[in-house]
Each structure stands twice: as C-alpha cells, then as structure tokens.
Amino acid sequence: MYIHTVSHYLPTAVVGNEHFTQLNGLSNDWIIERTGIQERRKAAPGENTNTMTIDVIRRLQEKVDLSTVDIIVGATYTPYDTIVSLAHEAQHYLEIADIPVISVSTACSSLLNAIEVVEGYFALNKASRALVIVSEHNTAYNNDQDTISGHLWGDGAAALLITKERQSENDFAIKALLTGGAAHTAKATTAVMMKPNEGGVTMPFGRDVFINACQYMPKASLQVLERCGLTVDDVDYVLPHQANLRISRNVMKTLGLPEEKLISNIQLLGNTGCAGCAIALSENWDMFQKGQRIVLTVFGGGYSYGAMLIEK
Amino acid sequence: MYIHTVSHYLPTAVVGNEHFTQLNGLSNDWIIERTGIQERRKAAPGENTNTMTIDVIRRLQEKVDLSTVDIIVGATYTPYDTIVSLAHEAQHYLEIADIPVISVSTACSSLLNAIEVVEGYFALNKASRALVIVSEHNTAYNNDQDTISGHLWGDGAAALLITKERQSENDFAIKALLTGGAAHTAKATTAVMMKPNEGGVTMPFGRDVFINACQYMPKASLQVLERCGLTVDDVDYVLPHQANLRISRNVMKTLGLPEEKLISNIQLLGNTGCAGCAIALSENWDMFQKGQRIVLTVFGGGYSYGAMLIEK
Numbered sequence: 136m137y138i139h140t141v142s143h144y145l146p147t148a149v150v151g152n153e154h155f156t157q158l159n160g161l162s163n164d165w166i167i168e169r170t171g172i173q174e175r176r177k178a179a180p181g182e183n184t185n186t187m188t189i190d191v192i193r194r195l196q197e198k199v200d201l202s203t204v205d206i207i208v209g210a211t212y213t214p215y216d217t218i219v220s221l222a223h224e225a226q227h228y229l230e231i232a233d234i235p236v237i238s239v240s241t242a243c244s245s246l247l248n249a250i251e252v253v254e255g256y257f258a259l260n261k262a263s264r265a266l267v268i269v270s271e272h273n274t275a276y277n278n279d280q281d282t283i284s285g286h287l288w289g290d291g292a293a294a295l296l297i298t299k300e301r302q303s304e305n306d307f308a309i310k311a312l313l314t315g316g317a318a319h320t321a322k323a324t325t326a327v328m329m330k331p332n333e334g335g336v337t338m339p340f341g342r343d344v345f346i347n348a349c350q351y352m353p354k355a356s357l358q359v360l361e362r363c364g365l366t367v368d369d370v371d372y373v374l375p376h377q378a379n380l381r382i383s384r385n386v387m388k389t390l391g392l393p394e395e396k397l398i399s400n401i402q403l404l405g406n407t408g409c410a411g412c413a414i415a416l417s418e419n420w421d422m423f424q425k426g427q428r429i430v431l432t433v434f435g436g437g438y439s440y441g442a443m444l445i446e447k
Numbered sequence: 448m449y450i451h452t453v454s455h456y457l458p459t460a461v462v463g464n465e466h467f468t469q470l471n472g473l474s475n476d477w478i479i480e481r482t483g484i485q486e487r488r489k490a491a492p493g494e495n496t497n498t499m500t501i502d503v504i505r506r507l508q509e510k511v512d513l514s515t516v517d518i519i520v521g522a523t524y525t526p527y528d529t530i531v532s533l534a535h536e537a538q539h540y541l542e543i544a545d546i547p548v549i550s551v552s553t554a555c556s557s558l559l560n561a562i563e564v565v566e567g568y569f570a571l572n573k574a575s576r577a578l579v580i581v582s583e584h585n586t587a588y589n590n591d592q593d594t595i596s597g598h599l600w601g602d603g604a605a606a607l608l609i610t611k612e613r614q615s616e617n618d619f620a621i622k623a624l625l626t627g628g629a630a631h632t633a634k635a636t637t638a639v640m641m642k643p644n645e646g647g648v649t650m651p652f653g654r655d656v657f658i659n660a661c662q663y664m665p666k667a668s669l670q671v672l673e674r675c676g677l678t679v680d681d682v683d684y685v686l687p688h689q690a691n692l693r694i695s696r697n698v699m700k701t702l703g704l705p706e707e708k709l710i711s712n713i714q715l716l717g718n719t720g721c722a723g724c725a726i727a728l729s730e731n732w733d734m735f736q737k738g739q740r741i742v743l744t745v746f747g748g749g750y751s752y753g754a755m756l757i758e759k
Contacts, residue, residue, distance in 0.1 A: 212529040218641040223749030226630035236628035242530040255567015316548035318538035329530040331643035437535030
C-alpha cells in the first residue's frame with residue numbers, strides 16, 4: 136500500500152492570539168508557552184468540511200488523475216452534513232459511479248482509521264485506488280470564549296491518493312499501520328467532547344488528554360517500528376497529531392529523538408483535528424528524500440490512537 | 448463471516464400520527480397512505496445515540512460474552528457526540544483495552560458499510576470478533592413541524608456480534624456483501640441532508656430519493672444473489688432499509704417477490720435510519736429457519752447503497 140500523493144487546503148483568514156487576548160485575557164506568551172500555537176486559520180462564511188473537500192480534491196487533481204479512484208473514505212468530527220458526508224460530496228464532485236463511499240468519525244485519530252479501512256478494502260480486493268479526505272471545521276463548533284480550549288482549534292483539510300500498487304518512485308510505502316483505542320480508561324469519554332446539540336467542542340479534562348497522548352503515541356510508534364524490525368534510530372521524522380506542541384515535544388523526548396526530527400504545523404495552524412498530520416505531510420512532501428522513514432502517530436478524543444510507518 | 452447474534456433497543460415513548468395531525472394538519476390516513484407509518488418511538492430526555500449504545504450492548508450481553516470482542520464499529524448520522532463516538536462509548540463500557548474502535552457515518556446505508564469495514568479487518572487478520580452498533584436519535588435533529596419529512600423519523604438502536612468463524616449452528620453466514628454509492632447523480636447531495644448547524648434533518652427532494660431507492664435496492668440485491676449463483680427464487684425474505692413502506696413494496700415488486708417475503712418494521716417505528724434493518728433482524732431473529740436466506744438491502748442520503756445475502 137502506497138501514498139502516491141497528497142494535497143491540502145487552508146482557509147485564508149488568520150486568527151492570531153491577540154483575538155483571544157481581547158476576548159478572554161489570554162496573553163500571546165501564555166498561549167504559546169502552553170500550546171505552541173501562534174495563529175490558526177478560520178474558514179470563511181460558506182466554507183465547511185464539504186467545500187474544503189472539493190478544494191483539496193481540485194488541488195490533488197492538479198497532480199494526478201482521480202477518474203479511476205475506486206473507493207472514497209472521508210473523515211471529520213466537525214461535519215457540515217452527517218448525511219451528505221464529505222465522502223459523498225467527493226463522489227458527487229468526481230462523478231464516479233457505484234464505488235464504495237464511507238465517512239468515518241473517530242476524532243483526531245481518524246486519518247489512520249481511514250487508511251486502515253482502505254487497507255481492508257485492498258485486502259478484500261474490493262478496491263485498489265483510494266481517495267482519503269480529512270477535513271475539519273473546528274470553528275463551526277468551537278466557543279472562542281472558552282478559556283480552557285477555545286484558542287486551540289483551527290480549520291483545514293487534506294486529501295491523499297493511496298494505491299495498492301506502487302505508482303512511482305516517489306511514493307511512500309506504508310510499511311506498518313495500527314490503530315487502537317484506550318476508551319477503557321477513566322476519563323476517555325468525558326475529557327474532550329463534541330456534542331452538536333450541547334455546546335460543541337469542550338475539553339474539561341485537558342490534563343488527562345495530555346497524559347494519555349504522551350503515553351500512547353510513543354507506545355504505538357514503537358509498536359509499528361518493532362513490526363518492521365526497526366528501532367527509533369531508523370526514523371528520520373516523527374509526525375504526531377498536532378494537538379499541542381508540548382505533547383509533540385514530550386513524544387520526541389520519550390522516544391529519545393531530537394526535536395529536529397519533529398514535524399509540526401501547530402504553531403501556524405492550531406489543532407486541525409484529524410486533518411493536521413495529513414496537512415503537515417502535504418506541506419513537507421518535497422522535503423523528504425528517497426529512503427527516509429517517517430512515523431505518523433495520532434491520539435484523539437475518545438482516546439483512539441494509532442501509528443503508521445511510511446518509507447519513501 | 449457470521450452474524451452470531453443481535454439485540455435491539457427502542458425508547459418507550461410512542462408518537463402516533465395524531466401528534467402530526469395536531470401540529471401540521473397531516474391526517475393519520477394521509478401519513479399511512481404515503482409512508483406506511485402508524486407510529487414511531489422517541490428517545491426520552493437524557494437518552495441519545497451513546498446511551499442507546501449501552502442499552503443494546505447490555506441486551507447483547509444477556510445472550511453472549513463480549514469480553515473477547517476485538518474490534519468495535521459504530522454507525523450513526525444523528526450523533527450525540529462526534530468526538531466520543533458511540534464506538535468509543537461502547538469500548539468504555541466494555542472496558543476492553545487497545546482494540547480498533549471506529550465510527551462510520553454514511554447515512555442510512557451505514558449498517559452495511561460498517562459490516563464491510565469489519566470484513567476488511569477480518570481479511571487483514573487484525574480482528575475476528577466484531578461488535579457492530581447502529582444507533583439513531585433522529586428526534587434530536589428533526590423538526591416535527593416540517594410537513595415534508597417531520598413525521599417520518601423514529602429513534603432506536605441495535606447491536607450485532609459478527610465473527611470470522613462460525614460460533615453456532617444458528618449463526619447467519621454472510622454469503623455476499625457489497626456497498627456502493629450513487630452520489631454522482633444530480634440530486635444526491637441535496638435531496639436529504641442533516642446539517643447540525645443549519646436546521647437538522649431536511650428532505651427537499653423526497654421524490655428523487657424515492658426513485659433512486661427503488662432502483663438501487665433491487666439492483667444491489669440481484670448483484671449479491673448473482674455473486675452466489677442464486678436468483679430471487681432462492682430468497683426467503685427481503686429486508687430493505689426502512690425508509691417508506693411504499694419504497695419497500697416497490698422493491699419487492701421490482702424483484703418479482705410477494706409481500707409475504709417482505710420484512711418491515713416501519714409501521715411501528717418510522718424510519719430509524721441505519722438502525723432500521725438491524726432492529727428488524729433482531730425483532731424477527733427467532734422466526735428464521737435453518738437454511739433460509741435473507742437479502743438485506745439499504746439506500747440512504749448521499750445515495751449510498753448496499754446489499755448483503757445471509758443464510759441461516
């Protein structure tokens with residue numbers, strides 16, 4: 136299984152920390168110290184997870200023909216429409232008939248859940264050319280006045296073409312992929328929530344999220360490496376879920392890796408949910424050299440987690 | 448792949464057609480003639496897709512041990528929480544650590560999408576014992592005063608234990624399963640929608656849904672039969688998505704099958720979304736005889752569709 140190419144889209148409006156200083160009295164330094172976030176993007180009126188889906192598809196089409204895509208998997212926890220999901224919107228836009236179309240909603244870990252669903256369809260020989268779309272419109276459900284987590288969130292989307300067979304020398308091979316869940320832990324179902332009818336995104340137990348993210352992302356990363364007979368010494372970059380720069384640094388420290396190997400976009404984008412890692416992969420696509428290995432690792436609300444080792 | 452057992456839960460409050468007569472002037476006869484619906488269930492305050500998830504799990508636990516479940520797939524388009532999805536809630540309740548947990552949101556077709564995701568995990572040898580939960584809380588997002596579709600919806604949930612290997616003589620074997628999407632058609636993304644921030648469930652082009660449902664469900668049913676070298680003569684029951692009794696009757700007519708072979712619960716439950724077919728399977732579980740074959744077929748918003756042939 137290979138990642139052939141990736142694209143991303145970011146809304147143009149930038150929201151700096153001064154917005155939250157004015158609103159809630161949170162200083163720029165305070166926000167940066169605790170989260171690493173300097174600014175984030177905010178979707179314009181009329182933009183949503185479905186419009187951003189079309190934006191990332193158009194950008195992917197500039198690089199590759201999508202007319203032979205035979206499965207579409209979308210992911211979001213900030214849906215514009217839960218019936219006409221972003222995967223349906225993508226199929227409608229591409230006008231490809233009769234292919235499986237599915238949307239997943241597994242919080243911030245959804246990118247890897249979506250790719251694992253694709254892996255299953257490939258194993259079944261029910262598909263061989265997958266379009267995966269991750270799109271988050273956090274600001275549609277966020278309360279900026281929430282002093283605990285209102286300043287964390289940003290909007291953005293990405294799309295990946297994943298194929299069963301290698302398409303080019305520049306593809307990333309997916310060497311190992313695992314997902315899991317830690318919802319058995321005490322606060323997993325109350326620490327971070329997104330209830331459309333009850334206040335949107337809230338994070339009453341951020342510290343518990345922090346502790347578990349710092350535990351599960353390194354653990355899952357080591358598991359995928361072990362499955363390939365590799366160690367952290369074989370890793371060129373780590374791309375963790377973009378929840379908080381302190382979490383990302385903690386993950387690197389636990390893995391015993393220097394910060395130069397950390398890929399991070401939270402400084403300029405905030406937490407873009409399940410889209411964050413894929414956006415970062417797209418932003419840095421041309422930087423990666425043949426033979427380099429990246430571990431992507433995710434952790435999110437509901438305490439789903441996962442890791443994926445890819446090699447160029 | 449086998450369906451070992453199934454359970455369902457229905458809220459206790461019954462909403463009769465007289466509620467909509469009082470509210471909108473729609474007569475009992477008018478509603479029954481156009482939809483077949485006599486009454487539907489409404490979740491109580493405090494109930495939601497996640498509480499109903501625990502209800503169906505408890506009922507399943509009365510029949511089978513769930514401690515060795517190694518994947519959970521949830522499905523809903525009427526989420527209580529899009530971050531702490533019903534699959535996370537299920538994992539939390541069951542206290543099973545480190546298994547893949549995923550929620551899908553592919554409108555009314557999600558039951559079969561969820562089972563196909565499980566099929567993929569089985570093919571990958573990443574799981575062998577799957578808990579699938581379908582739970583809909585339509586009344587949380589419905590506008591009763593909507594004279595076009597406000598009277599259609601009901602609440603309910605179901606859970607299935609699906610295993611890679613046969614567990615008992617009474618299991619249903621899944622002989623063939625397919626899903627597809629018809630979102631390429633003109634009105635697929637506007638005919639029925641569920642926008643949490645823009646009015647909830649609406650169905651401006653019900654006739655287009657009707658026409659496409661009547662076309663795709665028979666077509667998909669014939670495809671799964673053909674894959675097994677069977678014809679409609681080999682079918683004991685058809686269990687279509689419970690959207691409208693007129694659609695179900697039209698599906699039977701197109702397939703050339705008598706109405707005695709139709710399984711339907713829409714009369715007493717309304718359209719319970721992706722839970723409808725699974726609830727009906729649970730309600731009728733003890734009726735099925737060894738060797739009998741059922742075709743389940745679904746069609747929903749975004750125009751996803753699917754069919755599954757099962758044999759006891």
